[in-house]
Amino acid sequence: MVQVIGAPELFSRVTANYGSMMIAREALIPQYIALVQALPMLPETDRNQYMPLDVFLHYEAEGYRRLIDTIMLDLNLLLHKARGEILPSPELNQVIYAINRNTVPASWSSEGFQTGMGLNGWFRELAVRLRYLRSYLLEERPATYCLSVFLRPDRFLEAVKQTYARKQFKDIDCIEFKVEVSTCSTFLVVLYIIILAFNCVVLFKAFSLLTIVWFFFKALSLLTSFWFLF
Numbered sequence: 001m002v003q004v005i006g007a008p009e010l011f012s013r014v015t016a017n018y019g020s021m022m023i024a025r026e027a028l029i030p031q032y033i034a035l036v037q038a039l040p041m042l043p044e045t046d047r048n049q050y051m052p053l054d055v056f057l058h059y060e061a062e063g064y065r066r067l068i069d070t071i072m073l074d075l076n077l078l079l080h081k082a083r084g085e086i087l088p089s090p091e092l093n094q095v096i097y098a099i100n101r102n103t104v105p106a107s108w109s110s111e112g113f114q115t116g117m118g119l120n121g122w123f124r125e126l127a128v129r130l131r132y133l134r135s136y137l138l139e140e141r142p143a144t145y146c147l148s149v150f151l152r153p154d155r156f157l158e159a160v161k162q163t164y165a166r167k168q169f170k171d172i173d174c175i176e177f178k179v180e181v182s183t184c185s186t187f188l189v190v191l192y193i194i195i196l197a198f199n200c201v202v203l204f205k206a207f208s209l210l211t212i213v214w215f216f217f218k219a220l221s222l223l224t225s226f227w228f229l230f
Contacts, residue, residue: 028099029078035123036071040130043137052159052166057137063151064130067112074105113151 042065045058074095080086081096088096091107098105102118109115113129115122132149136142147153157177165172 029075029082032099032119032123033072033075033079036068036075039068039127040134042130042134045137052162053141053156056155056159057133059155060133060150060152061137063111064133067108067126070111071108074107 042061045061047055047058049055049058074092077086077088077092078096078099081088081092095105095107099119102120104115104119104122108122112126115125117125129149132146136145145156147156150156161172161175161177164170165175
């Protein structure tokens with residue numbers, strides 16, 4: 001029989017031999033908690049709405065609230081684990097494993113959104129999404145919406161179809177979306193290509209000038225060497 005004295009998570013690391021059992025960097029946990037607390041607050045919403053867009057925005061706000069609750073619960077559990085007060089569950093071990101590698105835990109991205117950035121970039125994107133959603137809930141309906149801020153953009157498109165069908169007294173199954181590329185976007189693409197080509201020309205000219213200067217000094221050094229020979 002072996003008696004083990006000390007923090008329980010250290011014994012788990014030795015016996016389980018699982019990568020996610022690494023102790024998270026405790027100094028980062030309060031920073032992440034502060035990031036979550038600084039996120040824009042969403043107003044209270046009600047699902048009993050007449051307009052489909054209002055119902056959709058309600059469920060979007062509910063989804064983001066659940067995401068923030070999950071993040072705060074995991075971070076508070078990490079604080080208790082850092083004090084040695086609890087044993088981490090397998091789900092919490094996965095959160096530790098992700099945070100130690102500056103990646104988004106799977107439980108957070110599954111309730112929220114995927115990203116190719118690190119954890120800090122994911123929090124910045126979350127703040128931007130919440131600001132957009134807050135403006136949609138509190139301000140007048142804008143003429144355009146940013147689809148990338150929604151957790152379920154497909155439901156937004158369905159709400160738009162429902163709104164149009166009610167106003168026009170049409171069957172929703174007969175309504176289809178038509179996508180067009182605006183001339184402004186085409187103009188911006190052409191402008192970008194022109195700027196890129198101009199930069200390439202400038203770089204080519206600069207390279208040619210440097211080549212000429214290099215050949216000049218090379219020839220000058222050769223002439224100097226011949227002068228000393230004579």
